[in-house]
Amino acid sequence: MRVVFAGTPEFSVPCLEACRGSGADVAAVYTQPDRPAGRGRKLAPSPVKQAALAAGIAVEQPESLKGAAAQAALAAYRPDLMVVVAYGLILPRKVLATPRLGCWNVHASLLPRWRGAAPIQRAILAGDAETGVDLMQMEAGLDTGPVLLERRTPISRNDTGGSLHDRLAALGAEALAEGLRRVLAGETLAATPQAAEGVVYAHKLDKAESALDFARPALELERQVRAFDPWPGSDAGIAGEALRIWAAHALDHAHDAAPGSVLGAGREGIDIACGNGVLRITAVQRAGGKRIGAADYLNTRPELRQLGALSPAGYAGKRGPRAPHE
Template identity: 50%
Template sequence: MPKLRVVFMGTPDFSVPTLSEIVCAGHDVAAVYTQPPRPAGRGMGLRPSPVQKFADEAGIPVYTPRNFRNPESVAELAALQADVAVVVAYGLILPRRVLDTPAYGCLNLHASLLPRWRGAAPIQRAIMAGDTETGVTVMQMDEGMDTGPICMMERIPIGPDMTAGELHDELAFVGASLMGKALDRLARGELECRPQPDEGVTYAPKITKEEARIHWENPAQEVHDRIRAMSPFPGAWFEALLGGRPERVKVLRSVCVKGRGEPGQLLDNQLTVACGNQAVRLTKVQRAGKRPMSGVDFLRGFPLGKGTHFG
C-alpha cells in the first residue's frame, strides 16, 4: 500500500483518534498543527492541547501558529511538501493559499452527515433537534463553512438517551477509521468526491450559555433532548433554593416519564419535574464544585417537598 506524507491539523480530544490512526497506518506525518497552549487549572499554567500531547509523545514536530495571515506561516507549511493535510476540529480558518498548499489539498473530518449540521456544534445540535441518526463525513475542504465536496460518509444511530459526550466518543473513533480508509483510497488514486446536495442544509452554531438553561414549559421530550445535548459540557441547568439560597444545579442525565403538574414543579421523591407536557426524571445531577450524584441522593441531601417549584 503506498503511503502519504501528511500534515495533521487538530486540537481537542476528538482529533486524537484520527491522528493515531494515521500514525498506526504508517503514513509519514511530517508535522502537526494545533492551537497554542492555553492557561488552565488552578495555577492557570499553559496547557498544551490533547493533539500536541500525542504528537510530543510520538516525536512529531508541532507548529502552533495563531493564524495564517502572515506569509511566513504559509511558507513554513509549504516547506513540509505534504501530499495532503488532514483537518479534524483544528479551530482556525484556513485561507485559500493554505488549502492549496498540499498536493492533494485538505481533507476534513466533520461530525455530521453533511450538508446537515454544518458548523461548530454538530453533535449537540443533532441531539437537541431529536435526530435519531448522524454520522461522520470526510470532505475536500474549500473556503466555505463545511461546504466542500463529500468523499466518504458513515452513518450511526443516536440512541434515545445518548448524551453528547457518548456520541462524541463514538464519532471520534468511527471518524478515525473512516479517514484511514479515505487516505488509503487517496494513496491508490481512487478517492472520489462529489458536490454536496443543495437540499437538507442546516447549521450548527456554537452553544450559548443561555441555551443551557432548562425551560420547564417546553415539552418533556424537548427538555430531555436539551439535557443530553448539553451533557457533560456545558451542562443543562436549573435553579433551586438550597439551604435558603438559590443555586444552579446541572443535569447530566434524565428520562421522560408520565406526570402532570405546573411546569417546573417537583412531583415526587425521585426528582421528577413537570414540563409543558408530561415530565422528566432527573437521574444524575451535579451541584457547583461537587461530584455528580443521582437525583434520589440529591433529594436526600436536600429534602425538597413535593410541589416545590424550580425556577
C-alpha cells in the first residue's frame, strides 16, 4: 500500500513514524513551506520535514493544493491512501478523491466536540474531564467525516497544553498504526458518522488571549495557565510588575479584596484575589528572565512578603462553595 503523509508540527511526527513502521510504502511527505523562526528569523524546516529527510523520504512543500500542477504532482505518486495530521492546508475535493482509499485524518479530540484548530487547549480551558483522538475518514467539511477508530484519555488537574499534546500525539500514532495494520490485513474499517449534537469548534489560539483577568473565577484562570503552557502563555501584572505565569492553582477561599490584589505571599506561592476564589501562583517568569518558582521570585521582591502571611486574616479559613473539581 502506497501512502502519502501530510503534516507539519511536532504533533504529526509520531504518526509519520507509525506510517513508516506499519509496512506501508510512504511514497512522499507533504508539509508546509519553510517559515522564519527564532531571533534571526531564518527559514526553518518543519519537524515533519526534518523527520522525512532523515528517513530519506521525498518531501513536497506546495503553498497550496488548489492548483492543477500541485494536484497532478500528488496524483503522480499513485497513493492508495493519504494520511493527514495537522497539515495546515485545506484539501480540495479533487485531492480527497485522489487516493484509492481516500484520506484519513488524526484529530486531537473526541468528535464532534472541538472540531478545528486548537482542540487540546480548548478542552483544558473548558474544564473537560476527558479527551482523546479520532482517526477520521476525511470529507469536504471541517472535521466532519465519519470516525474509524478512537482513543480516550482523562484530563487531570496537572495536565498542561504541552503534556496533553504529547500524550495525544502518542495516542494518535497508536490509533493510526492499528488502522493501517487492519487495512493491510485486508479488513475494511467501519466508519461511524459523527453525532449531530454536541458540535463545538476549537478556534485558533491568539496571543491576545494570554492576559489573565482576575475578575474571572480562580478555577477558570488555573485552567488558562495550564492550557496556554507552553503557548501562548499567560500574562499578568502582579503588584506593578508584568510577569508570565507558568504555574498556578485555584483555592476556593472567600475574600473581600478587589480582584488582582495580593492577599499573601510566601514559600508556597503568591495568592491573588479573583472574582471568585483565590489564584495561588507558584511559577513565574520576569521579562528577559527564566521560569522560576514563586519563592525565588519573592527573594527579589521582599516587599511583597509584607502584605501578609500566606493565609492572611482577610480570608484564612473562609471557604466559598466547593469547586467542581473537589
